[in-house]
Amino acid sequence: MDVNVTIKENIRIRAFYLFFIIVSIQIGVGLLGAPMYIFTEARQDSWISIIIALVYLLLVLFVMFRILNQYENADILGIQVDVFGKWIGKALGTLYIVHITIALLSVLVTYIEVVQIFIFPELSSLIIGFLLLSLIIYGVLGGIRVVIGIVFIIFFLTHWLLFLLYEPVMRMDMTHFQPMFHASIIELFKGAKATSYTFMGFEILFFLYPFIQNKGKAKFPVYLGACWSAGIVLINTVIAIGYFSPHQLEHLEWSVLSLYKIVTFPFVERFDYIFVAVWMMVVLTTMMLLMWAITYGLKRLYKIPQKTTLYLTSFILLVICGFISYHYLVIALTDQVARIGFWITYVYPFLLLPLVLLKKRFRKNKKGSEGK
Amino acid sequence: MKNTLLGMLVLLMVLLTGCVQPKPIEELGIINTRGVDIMENDKIETTLVFLKFNSRDQNISKTITGVGNTIKNARNKANFKSNFQLTPGQIRLEIYGKTTAEKGLLRYLDTLIRDARVSDTMYLTVSATTANEIITSTQNQESGMNIGKFLHDLIERNIKDDTIPRVTLQDFVHMFYDKGQDPYLPILSIKDDAPAITAMAIFQGDKLVGQISLDETLLLNLYNKTFNVAPLEISLPQKPFDKFQRKSNQDGHAEDNFYIVMTVINGESKTKMVDVQNLKFQTNINLDVSLLELTEDINIKNPKVIKLFEKEIEKDIKQQYEKLLSKLQEMNADPFGYGNIYRTKKPSGNLTDSDWRDKFPTIKVDFKVNVRILHHGTTP
Numbered sequence: 001m002d003v004n005v006t007i008k009e010n011i012r013i014r015a016f017y018l019f020f021i022i023v024s025i026q027i028g029v030g031l032l033g034a035p036m037y038i039f040t041e042a043r044q045d046s047w048i049s050i051i052i053a054l055v056y057l058l059l060v061l062f063v064m065f066r067i068l069n070q071y072e073n074a075d076i077l078g079i080q081v082d083v084f085g086k087w088i089g090k091a092l093g094t095l096y097i098v099h100i101t102i103a104l105l106s107v108l109v110t111y112i113e114v115v116q117i118f119i120f121p122e123l124s125s126l127i128i129g130f131l132l133l134s135l136i137i138y139g140v141l142g143g144i145r146v147v148i149g150i151v152f153i154i155f156f157l158t159h160w161l162l163f164l165l166y167e168p169v170m171r172m173d174m175t176h177f178q179p180m181f182h183a184s185i186i187e188l189f190k191g192a193k194a195t196s197y198t199f200m201g202f203e204i205l206f207f208l209y210p211f212i213q214n215k216g217k218a219k220f221p222v223y224l225g226a227c228w229s230a231g232i233v234l235i236n237t238v239i240a241i242g243y244f245s246p247h248q249l250e251h252l253e254w255s256v257l258s259l260y261k262i263v264t265f266p267f268v269e270r271f272d273y274i275f276v277a278v279w280m281m282v283v284l285t286t287m288m289l290l291m292w293a294i295t296y297g298l299k300r301l302y303k304i305p306q307k308t309t310l311y312l313t314s315f316i317l318l319v320i321c322g323f324i325s326y327h328y329l330v331i332a333l334t335d336q337v338a339r340i341g342f343w344i345t346y347v348y349p350f351l352l353l354p355l356v357l358l359k360k361r362f363r364k365n366k367k368g369s370e371g372k
Numbered sequence: 373m374k375n376t377l378l379g380m381l382v383l384l385m386v387l388l389t390g391c392v393q394p395k396p397i398e399e400l401g402i403i404n405t406r407g408v409d410i411m412e413n414d415k416i417e418t419t420l421v422f423l424k425f426n427s428r429d430q431n432i433s434k435t436i437t438g439v440g441n442t443i444k445n446a447r448n449k450a451n452f453k454s455n456f457q458l459t460p461g462q463i464r465l466e467i468y469g470k471t472t473a474e475k476g477l478l479r480y481l482d483t484l485i486r487d488a489r490v491s492d493t494m495y496l497t498v499s500a501t502t503a504n505e506i507i508t509s510t511q512n513q514e515s516g517m518n519i520g521k522f523l524h525d526l527i528e529r530n531i532k533d534d535t536i537p538r539v540t541l542q543d544f545v546h547m548f549y550d551k552g553q554d555p556y557l558p559i560l561s562i563k564d565d566a567p568a569i570t571a572m573a574i575f576q577g578d579k580l581v582g583q584i585s586l587d588e589t590l591l592l593n594l595y596n597k598t599f600n601v602a603p604l605e606i607s608l609p610q611k612p613f614d615k616f617q618r619k620s621n622q623d624g625h626a627e628d629n630f631y632i633v634m635t636v637i638n639g640e641s642k643t644k645m646v647d648v649q650n651l652k653f654q655t656n657i658n659l660d661v662s663l664l665e666l667t668e669d670i671n672i673k674n675p676k677v678i679k680l681f682e683k684e685i686e687k688d689i690k691q692q693y694e695k696l697l698s699k700l701q702e703m704n705a706d707p708f709g710y711g712n713i714y715r716t717k718k719p720s721g722n723l724t725d726s727d728w729r730d731k732f733p734t735i736k737v738d739f740k741v742n743v744r745i746l747h748h749g750t751t752p
Contacts, residue, residue: 178716245549
């Protein structure tokens with residue numbers, strides 16, 4: 001397996017699309033429940049937690065760029081093989097892909113549950129899962145450029161939802177934020193950690209980097225994308241804290257969805273129904289990007305054709321989501337993804353960077369001595 | 373390849389229609405008002421007003437009752453009496469009987485919060501007697517009035533006019549769960565054979581403990597939100613205005629008071645805690661008003677008279693507020709939300725219910741009312 005990949009010119013992408021990719025993959029089902037998880041840890045100072053999380057996120061992204069820039073045109077799978085050798089490298093790569101698969105599964109089952117609770121209680125998970133997966137297959141079959149095109153369009157098709165938060169904003173109660181700066185440092189960090197599931201997904205950068213045409217300009221859109229999604233999470237969390245009573249918010253899953261319950265128009269009484277439907281697009285982009293990463297990663301590691309893995313993974317996911325019907329299973333799955341994902345996405349790059357640098361110096365020395 | 377795809381798509385469309393239970397609107401009874409009463413044997417009686425969309429039937433709204441241990445169960449029981457499938461998604465108004473509210477509303481709120489299909493924007497109200505009586509009050513009349521829509525519009529109009537505070541399900545739950553504020557709901561009772569809003573119910577936690585008049589409700593509303601354009605009637609003593617009287621009454625001074633009516637163009641209030649130890653608050657209320665009606669002929673050309681008016685109005689509103697507060701302290705319910713302000717001043721930021729129940733009757737509030745009469749119509 002080659003460390004560096006050569007990507008044909010016609011399937012490369014411009015760097016500025018990374019902004020939409022990062023935002024789309026971070027904003028998904030995680031956002032719907034994020035305010036509750038952050039609030040239970042950091043209470044009225046949750047907004048500080050989100051800012052801490054953003055700073056840390058930018059740091060991780062910086063480290064990821066440092067790692068990627070040590071190579072000509074490599075992705076995480078190649079780098080791991082280069083650093084750890086063929087066997088361990090491949091094993092780690094497989095682990096990475098398993099992590100992404102489970103993350104995809106958690107997104108799928110969470111969205112299915114939202115649909116079942118809000119709109120169709122009697123609809124079976126298998127059917128919703130089947131419909132969603134066929135859309136994912138349809139998108140991913142087109143290749144990465146099609147997926148990114150969908151991401152780009154859906155970004156603009158869904159962001160208008162933010163304006164509708166006007167209604168809950170008018171009903172915010174500012175006393176919910178007082179007394180300010182009440183949470184201890186540990187609580188703030190715990191709150192920041194609670195955002196990990198929401199912000200997860202930016203590790204797609206590790207896979208997509210070789211596809212970028214103008215790598216010199218890749219940093220800015222990525223940082224901007226992270227700030228943008230953190231901004232959205234921040235806005236929604238602040239509004240949720242102001243709008244719901246503390247006691248209410250502590251026990252409210254999908255609080256962001258509940259924010260939309262009071263949005264009404266003369267022609268649509270219950271906007272939350274429309275919200276769930278529109279949210280499918282948001283969730284779909286997340287899932288398509290994850291699915292693409294899975295198929296592409298398996299092709300890189302084991303040279304399995306992408307189509308085979310696409311159909312196979314979809315089938316496995318469909319079967320599993322048919323079994324996960326208890327609410328506590330959905331929650332447990334999400335918690336596990338958050339816990340393991342925390343180590344893989346937020347901590348692992350810091351461990352990898354020194355190894356990559358060491359390896360590079362080692363190689364340079366070797367070359368240098370050979371040169372003499 | 374294309375044809376097989378197309379074929380699969382068509383097949384999917386055909387098969388998928390079987391997935392979700394179809395709900396033709398002609399077969400649905402869309403509940404728009406629900407009354408909840410507790411019966412003597414602790415069972416719940418729900419009175420449902422629902423709409424049906426059947427072209428042949430003139431009367432589109434229908435009332436039905438059911439008895440059960442829970443609200444949902446009572447609805448299912450009601451369904452036995454109806455050929456329509458009753459759906460709760462469009463409930464706009466929920467009415468609780470008085471005894472029900474006195475026993476506590478928490479157990480009914482659970483289903484409203486839990487069921488994601490229930491709307492958060494529905495209004496909650498309390499009936500002065502039983503919910504059933506309010507809903508069936510117009511049944512004998514021949515007009516075939518849609519009682520659900522009537523009640524909903526009645527409440528919505530008054531909320532838009534700022535005469536009563538807005539109490540949707542979300543507002544009620546918010547006030548209920550906020551430590552340091554108690555909820556309130558409008559009371560419906562029957563006047564001249566038709567339902568009307570007659571007072572405001574004050575709750576302690578989820579239990580009804582008393583009521584305040586609609587005039588007092590206006591003060592409460594003025595405290596809780598910024599409002600514009602609301603009528604306000606105030607009685608002022610005659611004496612200070614004697615010398616500005618244009619035409620003295622023929623038969624001397626028949627009454628000691630006279631009335632003025634004004635529109636509040638802009639009203640807002642701000643409260644701060646001045647002394648945390650002694651639980652002292654200061655509430656500033658600013659009112660910009662425009663005079664609409666005077667029952668005495670007083671020359672108000674003179675700016676001094678305007679000032680005098682302002683001073684007298686301020687005095688009167690201040691008194692009204694103080695009276696209202698002592699009344700609420702007697703009930704030990706805090707719809708103003710002074711507890712919220714107290715909580716933010718506490719170093720721990722926590723306030724328990726029992727703590728505030730002990731303290732609320734002893735708080736002191738200094739109401740500072742500031743009235744500006746900006747206009748007084750076309751006659752000076």
